[in-house]
Protein backbone atom coordinates (compact mmCIF):
# COMPACT_ATOMS: atom_id res chain seq x y z
CA UNK A 53 0.00 0.00 0.00
CA UNK A 54 2.99 2.28 0.27
CA UNK A 55 2.83 3.00 -3.42
CA UNK A 56 -0.80 4.00 -3.14
CA UNK A 57 -0.30 6.41 -0.29
CA UNK A 58 2.12 8.38 -2.38
CA UNK A 59 -0.48 8.58 -5.10
CA UNK A 60 -1.09 12.21 -5.91
CA UNK A 61 2.01 13.34 -4.10
CA UNK A 62 4.16 10.69 -5.82
CA UNK A 63 6.82 11.08 -8.42
CA UNK A 64 4.98 9.75 -11.43
CA UNK A 65 2.21 11.24 -13.53
CA UNK A 66 1.57 8.30 -15.85
CA UNK A 67 2.30 4.71 -14.90
CA UNK A 68 1.36 1.80 -17.08
CA UNK A 69 1.85 -1.82 -16.16
CA UNK A 70 1.73 -4.77 -18.53
CA UNK A 71 -0.36 -2.76 -20.92
CA UNK A 72 -1.47 -4.82 -23.91
CA UNK A 73 -3.81 -3.52 -26.57
CA UNK A 74 -5.49 -5.21 -29.48
CA UNK A 75 -7.30 -3.72 -32.46
CA UNK A 76 -9.50 -6.70 -33.23
CA UNK A 77 -7.02 -9.53 -33.52
CA UNK A 78 -4.05 -7.24 -34.24
CA UNK A 79 -1.93 -6.59 -31.17
CA UNK A 80 -0.57 -3.03 -31.18
CA UNK A 81 0.97 -2.82 -27.69
CA UNK A 82 2.94 -5.52 -25.86
CA UNK A 83 3.45 -5.41 -22.09
CA UNK A 84 4.17 -1.71 -22.01
CA UNK A 85 5.61 -0.77 -18.60
CA UNK A 86 6.24 2.93 -18.26
CA UNK A 87 6.64 5.40 -15.44
CA UNK A 88 6.56 8.95 -16.62
CA UNK A 89 7.74 11.56 -14.15
CA UNK A 90 5.73 14.49 -13.00
CA UNK A 91 6.55 18.06 -13.94
CA UNK A 92 8.86 17.27 -16.81
CA UNK A 93 8.59 16.83 -20.56
CA UNK A 94 8.95 13.27 -21.76
CA UNK A 95 9.23 12.59 -25.45
CA UNK A 96 8.25 9.39 -27.18
CA UNK A 97 10.01 8.40 -30.38
CA UNK A 98 9.92 5.42 -32.71
CA UNK A 99 9.13 4.53 -36.30
CA UNK A 100 5.65 4.97 -37.74
CA UNK A 101 3.19 2.36 -36.62
CA UNK A 102 5.10 1.36 -33.49
CA UNK A 103 2.16 2.28 -31.27
CA UNK A 104 2.96 5.75 -30.00
CA UNK A 105 -0.43 7.21 -30.82
CA UNK A 106 -2.10 4.06 -29.58
CA UNK A 107 -0.40 4.45 -26.20
CA UNK A 108 -1.44 8.10 -25.90
CA UNK A 109 -4.99 7.33 -26.92
CA UNK A 110 -5.34 4.64 -24.32
CA UNK A 111 -4.16 6.99 -21.57
CA UNK A 112 -7.07 9.38 -22.10
CA UNK A 113 -9.44 6.58 -23.10
CA UNK A 114 -10.22 7.89 -26.58
CA UNK A 115 -9.57 4.48 -28.08
CA UNK A 116 -12.38 2.78 -26.24
CA UNK A 117 -14.97 4.33 -28.53
CA UNK A 118 -13.82 1.87 -31.16
CA UNK A 119 -15.81 -1.21 -30.33
CA UNK A 120 -13.07 -3.61 -31.37
CA UNK A 121 -10.34 -2.42 -29.01
CA UNK A 122 -9.33 -4.70 -26.13
CA UNK A 123 -7.02 -3.62 -23.35
CA UNK A 124 -5.34 -5.55 -20.52
CA UNK A 125 -3.01 -4.28 -17.82
CA UNK A 126 -3.35 -0.95 -16.09
CA UNK A 127 -2.76 2.73 -16.63
CA UNK A 128 -2.60 5.09 -13.71
CA UNK A 129 -2.56 8.83 -13.93
CA UNK A 130 -1.56 10.66 -10.77
CA UNK A 131 -1.65 7.30 -9.05
CA UNK A 132 -5.22 6.52 -10.05
CA UNK A 133 -6.39 3.90 -12.45
CA UNK A 134 -8.05 5.60 -15.41
CA UNK A 135 -10.01 2.43 -16.20
CA UNK A 136 -11.30 2.01 -12.60
CA UNK A 137 -15.01 1.50 -11.95
CA UNK A 138 -15.26 4.79 -10.09
CA UNK A 139 -13.27 6.79 -12.63
CA UNK A 140 -15.69 9.09 -14.40
CA UNK A 141 -14.80 9.23 -18.10
CA UNK A 142 -15.52 12.94 -18.37
CA UNK A 143 -13.20 13.68 -15.46
CA UNK A 144 -10.48 11.46 -16.91
CA UNK A 145 -10.59 13.42 -20.15
CA UNK A 146 -10.62 16.70 -18.26
CA UNK A 147 -7.54 15.76 -16.26
CA UNK A 148 -5.71 14.46 -19.32
CA UNK A 149 -5.61 17.02 -22.10
CA UNK A 150 -4.65 16.10 -25.64
CA UNK A 151 -3.18 17.99 -28.57
CA UNK A 152 -3.51 16.38 -31.98
CA UNK A 153 -1.34 16.16 -35.05
CA UNK A 154 -3.47 18.48 -37.13
CA UNK A 155 -4.62 21.58 -35.28
CA UNK A 156 -8.33 21.14 -34.63
CA UNK A 157 -9.77 24.44 -33.41
CA UNK A 158 -13.54 24.29 -32.99
CA UNK A 159 -15.60 26.27 -35.50
CA UNK A 160 -16.09 29.09 -33.00
CA UNK A 161 -14.45 32.41 -32.21
CA UNK A 162 -11.00 32.48 -30.60
CA UNK A 163 -12.57 33.56 -27.35
CA UNK A 164 -15.19 30.81 -27.35
CA UNK A 165 -12.57 28.20 -28.21
CA UNK A 166 -10.47 29.06 -25.18
CA UNK A 167 -13.36 29.20 -22.73
CA UNK A 168 -15.18 26.15 -24.18
CA UNK A 169 -13.72 23.57 -21.79
CA UNK A 170 -14.17 25.81 -18.81
CA UNK A 171 -17.84 26.32 -19.64
CA UNK A 172 -18.35 22.57 -20.03
CA UNK A 173 -17.16 22.00 -16.49
CA UNK A 174 -18.90 24.90 -14.80
CA UNK A 175 -22.37 24.28 -13.33
CA UNK A 176 -25.08 26.52 -14.75
CA UNK A 177 -25.93 27.81 -11.30
CA UNK A 178 -22.42 29.17 -10.95
CA UNK A 179 -22.41 32.47 -12.80
CA UNK A 180 -18.98 33.21 -14.18
CA UNK A 181 -18.55 36.92 -14.78
CA UNK A 182 -17.32 38.14 -18.13
CA UNK A 183 -14.38 39.63 -16.31
CA UNK A 184 -13.41 36.25 -14.86
CA UNK A 185 -13.68 34.66 -18.28
CA UNK A 186 -11.61 37.41 -19.84
CA UNK A 187 -8.93 36.82 -17.24
CA UNK A 188 -8.84 33.10 -17.95
CA UNK A 189 -8.65 33.74 -21.67
CA UNK A 190 -5.92 36.31 -21.33
CA UNK A 191 -3.92 34.02 -19.04
CA UNK A 192 -4.21 31.05 -21.33
CA UNK A 193 -3.31 32.99 -24.44
CA UNK A 194 -0.37 34.58 -22.66
CA UNK A 195 0.94 31.19 -21.64
CA UNK A 196 0.95 30.08 -25.25
CA UNK A 197 2.54 33.34 -26.40
CA UNK A 198 -0.45 34.21 -28.56
CA UNK A 199 -1.96 37.04 -26.56
CA UNK A 200 -0.27 39.95 -28.30
CA UNK A 201 -1.20 38.58 -31.70
CA UNK A 202 -4.90 38.12 -31.09
CA UNK A 203 -5.90 40.33 -28.19
CA UNK A 204 -7.59 42.87 -30.45
CA UNK A 205 -9.72 40.42 -32.36
CA UNK A 206 -10.82 37.68 -30.02
CA UNK A 207 -14.12 37.52 -31.90
CA UNK A 208 -12.40 36.27 -35.06
CA UNK A 209 -13.00 32.74 -36.25
CA UNK A 210 -10.32 30.47 -34.86
CA UNK A 211 -10.18 28.53 -38.11
CA UNK A 212 -8.85 31.63 -39.88
CA UNK A 213 -5.62 31.66 -37.88
CA UNK A 214 -2.41 30.30 -39.35
CA UNK A 215 -1.67 26.64 -38.59
CA UNK A 216 0.95 27.61 -36.05
CA UNK A 217 -1.47 29.91 -34.28
CA UNK A 218 -4.19 27.30 -34.44
CA UNK A 219 -1.97 24.75 -32.75
CA UNK A 220 -1.08 27.25 -30.04
CA UNK A 221 -4.78 27.90 -29.57
CA UNK A 222 -5.44 24.18 -29.23
CA UNK A 223 -2.89 24.05 -26.44
CA UNK A 224 -4.27 27.20 -24.85
CA UNK A 225 -7.83 25.88 -24.69
CA UNK A 226 -6.68 23.02 -22.45
CA UNK A 227 -5.24 25.32 -19.83
CA UNK A 228 -8.38 26.83 -18.24
CA UNK A 229 -9.51 23.39 -17.02
CA UNK A 230 -6.09 22.73 -15.47
CA UNK A 231 -5.28 19.24 -16.74
CA UNK A 232 -2.85 17.14 -14.69
CA UNK A 233 -1.21 15.81 -17.84
CA UNK A 234 -1.04 17.04 -21.43
CA UNK A 235 -0.55 14.50 -24.21
CA UNK A 236 0.73 15.76 -27.55
CA UNK A 237 0.70 13.57 -30.63
CA UNK A 238 3.21 14.98 -33.12
CA UNK A 239 1.96 18.51 -32.46
CA UNK A 240 4.40 20.12 -34.89
CA UNK A 241 4.28 17.80 -37.86
CA UNK A 242 1.77 19.96 -39.73
CA UNK A 243 3.84 23.11 -39.15
CA UNK A 244 6.71 24.77 -41.00
CA UNK A 245 10.12 25.08 -39.30
CA UNK A 246 9.33 28.52 -37.93
CA UNK A 247 6.01 27.34 -36.54
CA UNK A 248 7.69 24.26 -35.12
CA UNK A 249 10.26 26.36 -33.34
CA UNK A 250 7.59 28.62 -31.93
CA UNK A 251 5.43 25.76 -30.65
CA UNK A 252 8.47 24.00 -29.23
CA UNK A 253 9.40 27.12 -27.35
CA UNK A 254 5.96 27.30 -25.91
CA UNK A 255 5.96 23.66 -24.84
CA UNK A 256 9.23 24.29 -23.11
CA UNK A 257 7.65 27.25 -21.30
CA UNK A 258 4.81 25.10 -20.05
CA UNK A 259 7.01 22.45 -18.48
CA UNK A 260 7.11 23.98 -15.00
CA UNK A 261 3.38 23.86 -14.57
CA UNK A 262 2.35 20.80 -16.52
CA UNK A 263 3.43 17.27 -17.14
CA UNK A 264 3.81 16.74 -20.86
CA UNK A 265 4.16 13.57 -22.91
CA UNK A 266 4.98 14.43 -26.49
CA UNK A 267 5.23 12.09 -29.46
CA UNK A 268 7.57 13.25 -32.17
CA UNK A 269 9.20 12.05 -35.34
CA UNK A 270 11.81 14.70 -35.09
CA UNK A 271 15.00 13.57 -33.30
CA UNK A 272 16.28 17.09 -32.96
CA UNK A 273 13.02 18.10 -31.37
CA UNK A 274 13.09 15.23 -28.90
CA UNK A 275 16.61 16.15 -28.03
CA UNK A 276 15.97 19.86 -27.65
CA UNK A 277 12.62 19.75 -26.00
CA UNK A 278 12.53 16.89 -23.53
CA UNK A 279 14.14 15.80 -20.31
CA UNK A 280 13.39 12.12 -20.68
CA UNK A 281 12.92 10.04 -23.77
CA UNK A 282 11.13 6.80 -24.55
CA UNK A 283 12.00 4.73 -27.60
CA UNK A 284 9.35 2.31 -28.86
CA UNK A 285 9.58 -0.34 -31.53
CA UNK A 286 6.81 -2.60 -32.81
CA UNK A 287 4.53 -2.07 -29.84
CA UNK A 288 7.22 -2.49 -27.20
CA UNK A 289 9.23 -0.08 -25.11
CA UNK A 290 12.92 -0.57 -25.92
CA UNK A 291 14.47 2.14 -23.83
CA UNK A 292 13.44 4.86 -21.41
CA UNK A 293 16.19 7.16 -20.18
CA UNK A 294 17.13 10.78 -19.65
CA UNK A 295 17.26 12.34 -23.10
CA UNK A 296 20.93 13.35 -22.94
CA UNK A 297 21.98 9.86 -22.00
CA UNK A 298 19.88 8.20 -24.66
CA UNK A 299 21.16 10.37 -27.45
CA UNK A 300 24.80 10.26 -26.38
CA UNK A 301 25.03 6.75 -25.15
CA UNK A 302 22.04 4.57 -26.07
CA UNK A 303 21.82 1.30 -24.24
CA UNK A 304 20.31 -0.75 -27.07
CA UNK A 305 21.50 -1.24 -30.58
CA UNK A 306 18.03 -0.61 -32.03
CA UNK A 307 17.89 2.74 -30.29
CA UNK A 308 21.25 3.73 -31.71
CA UNK A 309 20.17 2.66 -35.19
CA UNK A 310 16.98 4.65 -35.01
CA UNK A 311 18.57 7.77 -33.61
CA UNK A 312 21.22 7.73 -36.26
CA UNK A 313 18.53 7.50 -38.88
CA UNK A 314 19.28 3.99 -40.11
CA UNK A 315 15.57 3.30 -40.24
CA UNK A 316 12.45 5.14 -39.41
CA UNK B 317 -6.91 1.82 -3.10
CA UNK B 318 -9.48 1.49 -0.37
CA UNK B 319 -7.51 3.17 2.40
CA UNK B 320 -6.06 5.80 0.16
CA UNK B 321 -6.15 9.15 1.92
CA UNK B 322 -6.14 11.16 -1.30
CA UNK B 323 -9.13 12.49 -3.08
CA UNK B 324 -10.01 10.66 -6.25
CA UNK B 325 -9.22 13.09 -9.04
CA UNK B 326 -11.45 11.16 -11.39
CA UNK B 327 -14.39 11.22 -8.97
CA UNK B 328 -17.83 12.05 -10.30
CA UNK B 329 -18.81 15.63 -9.47
CA UNK B 330 -22.27 17.07 -8.89
CA UNK B 331 -22.06 18.55 -12.35
CA UNK B 332 -21.20 15.19 -13.91
CA UNK B 333 -24.27 13.68 -12.27
CA UNK B 334 -26.61 16.36 -13.51
CA UNK B 335 -25.02 16.25 -16.97
CA UNK B 336 -25.54 12.52 -17.04
CA UNK B 337 -29.21 12.99 -16.21
CA UNK B 338 -29.59 15.40 -19.11
CA UNK B 339 -27.68 13.02 -21.33
CA UNK B 340 -30.00 10.17 -20.37
CA UNK B 341 -33.06 12.31 -20.88
CA UNK B 342 -32.12 13.27 -24.42
CA UNK B 343 -31.17 9.73 -25.23
CA UNK B 344 -34.58 8.50 -24.17
CA UNK B 345 -36.27 11.38 -25.97
CA UNK B 346 -34.54 10.58 -29.25
CA UNK B 347 -35.19 6.90 -28.80
CA UNK B 348 -38.90 7.56 -28.24
CA UNK B 349 -39.05 9.72 -31.35
CA UNK B 350 -37.59 6.87 -33.33
CA UNK B 351 -40.13 4.43 -31.98
CA UNK B 352 -42.93 6.90 -32.59
CA UNK B 353 -41.80 7.01 -36.18
CA UNK B 354 -41.67 3.29 -36.59
CA UNK B 355 -45.01 2.72 -34.91
CA UNK B 356 -47.33 3.96 -37.72
CA UNK B 357 -45.32 2.12 -40.35
CA UNK B 358 -45.43 -1.09 -38.35
CA UNK B 359 -49.16 -0.65 -37.73
CA UNK B 360 -49.90 -0.10 -41.41
CA UNK B 361 -47.91 -3.16 -42.34
CA UNK B 362 -49.62 -5.25 -39.69
CA UNK B 363 -53.10 -4.19 -40.83
CA UNK B 364 -52.24 -4.82 -44.47
CA UNK B 365 -50.89 -8.26 -43.73
CA UNK B 366 -53.82 -9.10 -41.48
CA UNK B 367 -56.56 -7.94 -43.86
CA UNK B 368 -54.88 -8.32 -47.23
CA UNK B 369 -52.81 -11.43 -46.54
CA UNK B 370 -55.67 -13.90 -47.09
CA UNK B 371 -56.28 -12.36 -50.54
CA UNK B 372 -52.84 -13.17 -51.83
CA UNK B 373 -52.72 -16.27 -53.94
CA UNK B 374 -51.17 -17.40 -57.20
CA UNK B 375 -54.43 -16.66 -58.93
CA UNK B 376 -54.69 -13.17 -57.42
CA UNK B 377 -51.25 -12.26 -58.67
CA UNK B 378 -51.44 -13.86 -62.11
CA UNK B 379 -54.95 -13.43 -63.47
CA UNK B 380 -57.08 -10.62 -64.84
CA UNK B 381 -59.64 -8.75 -62.80
CA UNK B 382 -63.18 -9.93 -63.51
CA UNK B 383 -66.77 -9.05 -62.61
CA UNK B 384 -66.21 -5.27 -62.75
CA UNK B 385 -62.99 -5.58 -60.80
CA UNK B 386 -64.74 -7.06 -57.77
CA UNK B 387 -63.03 -10.41 -58.21
CA UNK B 388 -60.16 -12.07 -60.02
CA UNK B 389 -56.56 -10.89 -59.95
CA UNK B 390 -54.34 -7.92 -60.58
CA UNK B 391 -51.89 -9.22 -63.17
CA UNK B 392 -52.24 -6.41 -65.76
CA UNK B 393 -51.79 -3.76 -63.07
CA UNK B 394 -48.74 -5.51 -61.67
CA UNK B 395 -47.08 -5.76 -65.07
CA UNK B 396 -48.13 -2.22 -65.91
CA UNK B 397 -46.40 -0.85 -62.84
CA UNK B 398 -43.23 -2.72 -63.73
CA UNK B 399 -43.36 -1.15 -67.22
CA UNK B 400 -44.02 2.35 -65.93
CA UNK B 401 -41.26 2.24 -63.32
CA UNK B 402 -38.68 0.66 -65.64
CA UNK B 403 -39.20 3.14 -68.44
CA UNK B 404 -39.16 6.04 -65.99
CA UNK B 405 -35.87 4.79 -64.53
CA UNK B 406 -34.39 4.26 -67.97
CA UNK B 407 -35.05 7.90 -68.62
CA UNK B 408 -34.29 9.60 -65.33
CA UNK B 409 -31.26 7.69 -64.00
CA UNK B 410 -28.86 8.32 -66.90
CA UNK B 411 -30.07 11.88 -67.27
CA UNK B 412 -29.97 12.62 -63.54
CA UNK B 413 -26.58 11.06 -62.91
CA UNK B 414 -25.09 12.81 -65.92
CA UNK B 415 -26.43 16.15 -64.73
CA UNK B 416 -25.06 15.48 -61.25
CA UNK B 417 -21.64 14.60 -62.65
CA UNK B 418 -21.61 17.79 -64.66
CA UNK B 419 -22.65 19.94 -61.71
CA UNK B 420 -20.25 18.29 -59.29
CA UNK B 421 -17.20 17.66 -61.45
CA UNK B 422 -17.20 20.08 -64.37
CA UNK B 423 -19.34 23.14 -63.69
CA UNK B 424 -17.67 26.23 -62.31
CA UNK B 425 -19.34 27.92 -59.40
CA UNK B 426 -20.95 30.87 -61.20
CA UNK B 427 -24.39 32.45 -61.34
CA UNK B 428 -25.52 30.10 -64.09
CA UNK B 429 -24.68 26.96 -62.12
CA UNK B 430 -26.32 28.43 -59.06
CA UNK B 431 -29.44 29.11 -61.10
CA UNK B 432 -29.53 25.52 -62.30
CA UNK B 433 -29.15 24.30 -58.73
CA UNK B 434 -31.97 26.54 -57.63
CA UNK B 435 -34.17 25.29 -60.47
CA UNK B 436 -33.52 21.66 -59.48
CA UNK B 437 -34.42 22.30 -55.87
CA UNK B 438 -37.60 24.07 -56.97
CA UNK B 439 -38.47 21.28 -59.32
CA UNK B 440 -38.41 18.92 -56.34
CA UNK B 441 -41.09 21.01 -54.68
CA UNK B 442 -43.60 20.99 -57.54
CA UNK B 443 -46.76 19.04 -56.57
CA UNK B 444 -47.29 15.82 -58.52
CA UNK B 445 -50.63 16.96 -59.95
CA UNK B 446 -48.86 19.86 -61.62
CA UNK B 447 -46.43 17.41 -63.15
CA UNK B 448 -49.42 15.42 -64.35
CA UNK B 449 -50.86 18.43 -66.17
CA UNK B 450 -47.45 19.23 -67.61
CA UNK B 451 -47.24 15.62 -68.82
CA UNK B 452 -50.60 15.88 -70.55
CA UNK B 453 -49.62 19.13 -72.24
CA UNK B 454 -46.11 18.15 -73.24
CA UNK B 455 -46.00 14.41 -73.84
CA UNK B 456 -49.59 13.41 -74.56
CA UNK B 457 -50.54 16.38 -76.74
CA UNK B 458 -47.51 18.32 -77.93
CA UNK B 459 -45.20 15.39 -78.69
CA UNK B 460 -48.22 13.31 -79.68
CA UNK B 461 -47.39 10.23 -77.63
CA UNK B 462 -51.06 10.01 -76.67
CA UNK B 463 -52.05 8.49 -73.36
CA UNK B 464 -49.35 5.85 -73.23
CA UNK B 465 -46.74 4.22 -71.05
CA UNK B 466 -44.18 6.50 -72.66
CA UNK B 467 -46.00 9.68 -71.74
CA UNK B 468 -46.72 8.46 -68.21
CA UNK B 469 -43.17 7.25 -67.61
CA UNK B 470 -41.64 10.47 -68.89
CA UNK B 471 -43.90 12.39 -66.55
CA UNK B 472 -42.83 10.17 -63.65
CA UNK B 473 -39.21 10.51 -64.70
CA UNK B 474 -39.32 14.30 -64.81
CA UNK B 475 -40.97 14.32 -61.44
CA UNK B 476 -38.31 12.22 -59.77
CA UNK B 477 -35.34 13.68 -61.63
CA UNK B 478 -34.51 16.24 -58.92
CA UNK B 479 -34.23 13.51 -56.29
CA UNK B 480 -31.76 11.61 -58.44
CA UNK B 481 -29.72 14.70 -59.25
CA UNK B 482 -29.54 15.99 -55.71
CA UNK B 483 -28.67 12.66 -54.10
CA UNK B 484 -26.12 11.78 -56.78
CA UNK B 485 -24.58 15.21 -56.47
CA UNK B 486 -24.27 14.82 -52.70
CA UNK B 487 -22.58 11.46 -52.98
CA UNK B 488 -20.15 12.70 -55.62
CA UNK B 489 -19.29 15.61 -53.39
CA UNK B 490 -18.64 13.25 -50.49
CA UNK B 491 -15.61 11.82 -52.29
CA UNK B 492 -12.67 13.70 -50.77
CA UNK B 493 -11.05 16.34 -52.97
CA UNK B 494 -7.64 14.87 -52.13
CA UNK B 495 -8.40 11.79 -54.23
CA UNK B 496 -9.12 13.92 -57.27
CA UNK B 497 -6.00 15.99 -56.75
CA UNK B 498 -3.93 12.85 -56.45
CA UNK B 499 -5.30 11.67 -59.80
CA UNK B 500 -4.79 14.98 -61.53
CA UNK B 501 -1.25 15.19 -60.24
CA UNK B 502 -0.50 11.96 -62.07
CA UNK B 503 -1.83 13.39 -65.29
CA UNK B 504 -5.32 11.91 -65.29
CA UNK B 505 -8.01 13.77 -67.20
CA UNK B 506 -11.20 14.75 -65.49
CA UNK B 507 -13.11 11.90 -67.06
CA UNK B 508 -10.42 9.34 -66.14
CA UNK B 509 -10.58 10.60 -62.57
CA UNK B 510 -14.36 10.36 -62.52
CA UNK B 511 -14.45 6.97 -64.17
CA UNK B 512 -11.78 5.30 -62.03
CA UNK B 513 -12.00 6.99 -58.64
CA UNK B 514 -15.00 9.27 -58.14
CA UNK B 515 -17.80 7.11 -59.57
CA UNK B 516 -16.72 3.78 -58.04
CA UNK B 517 -16.55 5.45 -54.65
CA UNK B 518 -19.90 7.19 -54.87
CA UNK B 519 -21.99 4.56 -56.59
CA UNK B 520 -23.46 3.32 -53.32
CA UNK B 521 -24.73 6.81 -52.55
CA UNK B 522 -26.11 7.26 -56.05
CA UNK B 523 -27.94 3.99 -55.67
CA UNK B 524 -29.59 5.27 -52.51
CA UNK B 525 -31.13 8.05 -54.57
CA UNK B 526 -32.35 5.56 -57.13
CA UNK B 527 -33.91 3.41 -54.42
CA UNK B 528 -35.80 6.42 -53.16
CA UNK B 529 -36.93 7.15 -56.67
CA UNK B 530 -38.15 3.63 -57.30
CA UNK B 531 -40.23 3.69 -54.14
CA UNK B 532 -41.78 6.99 -55.02
CA UNK B 533 -42.42 6.16 -58.64
CA UNK B 534 -44.12 2.88 -57.80
CA UNK B 535 -46.65 4.56 -55.55
CA UNK B 536 -47.48 7.69 -57.56
CA UNK B 537 -51.00 7.95 -58.92
CA UNK B 538 -51.66 11.50 -60.01
CA UNK B 539 -48.97 11.85 -62.71
CA UNK B 540 -50.01 8.66 -64.50
CA UNK B 541 -53.76 9.05 -64.19
CA UNK B 542 -54.14 11.39 -67.19
CA UNK B 543 -51.04 10.41 -69.10
CA UNK B 544 -51.11 6.66 -69.58
CA UNK B 545 -52.69 4.59 -66.86
CA UNK B 546 -56.07 3.06 -67.61
CA UNK B 547 -59.03 2.53 -65.32
CA UNK B 548 -59.72 -0.99 -66.56
CA UNK B 549 -57.80 -2.71 -69.33
CA UNK B 550 -57.46 -6.47 -68.98
CA UNK B 551 -54.65 -6.86 -71.52
CA UNK B 552 -50.90 -6.70 -71.11
CA UNK B 553 -49.19 -3.77 -72.84
CA UNK B 554 -47.11 -4.70 -75.86
CA UNK B 555 -45.12 -1.51 -76.37
CA UNK B 556 -44.51 1.82 -74.71
CA UNK B 557 -47.22 3.36 -76.86
CA UNK B 558 -49.94 1.26 -75.22
CA UNK B 559 -51.97 2.27 -72.25
CA UNK B 560 -51.77 0.11 -69.17
CA UNK B 561 -53.27 -0.52 -65.78
CA UNK B 562 -51.12 0.31 -62.75
CA UNK B 563 -51.21 -0.93 -59.18
CA UNK B 564 -51.43 2.48 -57.57
CA UNK B 565 -54.34 3.59 -59.76
CA UNK B 566 -55.99 0.20 -59.40
CA UNK B 567 -55.85 0.57 -55.62
CA UNK B 568 -57.47 3.97 -55.89
CA UNK B 569 -60.15 2.60 -58.20
CA UNK B 570 -61.09 -0.49 -56.19
CA UNK B 571 -61.18 1.40 -52.93
CA UNK B 572 -63.23 4.39 -54.07
CA UNK B 573 -64.70 4.03 -57.55
CA UNK B 574 -66.19 0.57 -57.85
CA UNK B 575 -69.25 -0.66 -55.89
CA UNK B 576 -69.48 -4.04 -54.14
CA UNK B 577 -65.78 -4.74 -53.83
CA UNK B 578 -65.03 -7.38 -51.18
CA UNK B 579 -63.42 -5.80 -48.14
CA UNK B 580 -60.12 -7.63 -48.42
CA UNK B 581 -59.45 -6.75 -52.07
CA UNK B 582 -58.04 -3.20 -51.66
CA UNK B 583 -55.90 -4.42 -48.78
CA UNK B 584 -54.57 -7.19 -50.98
CA UNK B 585 -53.66 -4.71 -53.73
CA UNK B 586 -52.01 -2.39 -51.21
CA UNK B 587 -50.06 -5.29 -49.75
CA UNK B 588 -48.74 -6.26 -53.18
CA UNK B 589 -47.79 -2.65 -53.88
CA UNK B 590 -45.91 -2.29 -50.60
CA UNK B 591 -44.40 -5.73 -51.03
CA UNK B 592 -43.04 -4.70 -54.42
CA UNK B 593 -41.49 -1.53 -53.07
CA UNK B 594 -39.98 -3.33 -50.08
CA UNK B 595 -38.56 -6.12 -52.21
CA UNK B 596 -36.92 -3.66 -54.58
CA UNK B 597 -35.56 -1.67 -51.65
CA UNK B 598 -34.19 -4.77 -49.99
CA UNK B 599 -32.50 -5.86 -53.19
CA UNK B 600 -30.94 -2.45 -53.72
CA UNK B 601 -29.81 -2.22 -50.12
CA UNK B 602 -28.15 -5.62 -50.39
CA UNK B 603 -26.44 -4.49 -53.58
CA UNK B 604 -25.37 -1.26 -51.94
CA UNK B 605 -23.92 -3.07 -48.95
CA UNK B 606 -21.97 -5.23 -51.34
CA UNK B 607 -20.63 -2.19 -53.16
CA UNK B 608 -19.76 -0.46 -49.94
CA UNK B 609 -17.75 -3.45 -48.83
CA UNK B 610 -15.63 -2.99 -51.92
CA UNK B 611 -15.09 0.69 -51.22
CA UNK B 612 -11.51 1.42 -50.25
CA UNK B 613 -11.93 4.11 -47.63
Ligand SMILES: Nc1ncnc2c1ncn2[C@@H]1O[C@H](COP(=O)(O)OP(=O)(O)O)[C@@H](O)[C@H]1O
Nearest residue numbers: 075078080099100101102103104105106107118
Ligand atom coordinates in the same frame (compact mmCIF):
# COMPACT_ATOMS: atom_id res chain seq x y z
N1 LIG C 1 -8.08 2.36 -35.34
C1 LIG C 1 -7.23 1.37 -35.66
N2 LIG C 1 -7.70 0.17 -36.07
C2 LIG C 1 -6.84 -0.83 -36.39
N3 LIG C 1 -5.52 -0.74 -36.33
C3 LIG C 1 -4.98 0.43 -35.92
C4 LIG C 1 -5.81 1.54 -35.57
N4 LIG C 1 -5.01 2.57 -35.21
C5 LIG C 1 -3.75 2.12 -35.33
N5 LIG C 1 -3.73 0.83 -35.75
C6 LIG C 1 -2.51 0.02 -35.98
O1 LIG C 1 -1.79 -0.04 -34.77
C7 LIG C 1 -0.41 0.13 -35.00
C8 LIG C 1 0.11 1.29 -34.20
O2 LIG C 1 -0.44 2.48 -34.73
P1 LIG C 1 -0.14 3.91 -34.11
O3 LIG C 1 -0.32 3.84 -32.64
O4 LIG C 1 -0.98 4.88 -34.83
O5 LIG C 1 1.39 4.12 -34.49
P2 LIG C 1 2.29 5.44 -34.42
O6 LIG C 1 1.49 6.53 -33.81
O7 LIG C 1 3.46 5.02 -33.58
O8 LIG C 1 2.72 5.73 -35.80
C9 LIG C 1 -0.24 0.30 -36.49
O9 LIG C 1 0.18 -0.93 -37.03
C10 LIG C 1 -1.60 0.67 -36.98
O10 LIG C 1 -1.82 0.16 -38.27
Ligand SMILES: [Mg+2]
Nearest residue numbers: 104105106237
Ligand atom coordinates in the same frame (compact mmCIF):
# COMPACT_ATOMS: atom_id res chain seq x y z
MG1 LIG D 1 0.84 8.37 -34.70
